[in-house]
Amino acid sequence: MRTFYERVYEKMRKIPKGRVTTYGEIARSLGSHAYKAVGNACRSNPYAPEVPCHRVVKSNGFVGGFGGKERGVNILRKIELLKKEGVKVDGLLIVDFDRILYKFK
DNA sequence: CTAATGACATTTG
DNA sequence: ACAAATGCCATTA
Numbered sequence: 001m002r003t004f005y006e007r008v009y010e011k012m013r014k015i016p017k018g019r020v021t022t023y024g025e026i027a028r029s030l031g032s033h034a035y036k037a038v039g040n041a042c043r044s045n046p047y048a049p050e051v052p053c054h055r056v057v058k059s060n061g062f063v064g065g066f067g068g069k070e071r072g073v074n075i076l077r078k079i080e081l082l083k084k085e086g087v088k089v090d091g092l093l094i095v096d097f098d099r100i101l102y103k104f105k
Numbered sequence: 106c107t108a109a110t111g112a113c114a115t116t117t118g
Numbered sequence: 119a120c121a122a123a124t125g126c127c128a129t130t131a
Contacts, residue, residue: 004128023113034127039112044129058113065112
């Protein structure tokens with residue numbers, strides 16, 4: 001709990017099920033504009049499945065990341081799981097993105 | 106210590 | 119409106 005990343009992980013953990021957030025929101029809630037660092041945190045993700053990084057999407061409502069696009073259907077698997085939680089996702093596009101978007105304070 | 110990288114975001118042509 | 123280029127923060131090598 002010292003680096004920015006650690007904080008990011010904590011924030012992600014607070015994301016309610018069936019809700020998603022953007023890197024920008026997380027960064028903003030941390031008081032910084034390091035959305036890049038936020039994404040980086042997930043990429044490193046030493047906290048593996050403990051942190052629901054799959055609940056974090058891009059600002060435009062697309063899932064993005066997770067290995068690019070077709071860098072392995074592995075990411076789609078997470079999306080499927082996301083759908084199971086109640087988040088409707090069409091491919092890489094989050095459906096009702098503005099409705100399920102969780103905003104930090 | 107310096108340089109390079111990255112699951113992004115925003116602005117400009 | 120779409121496509122491309124640049125900017126940002128923090129971490130790791």
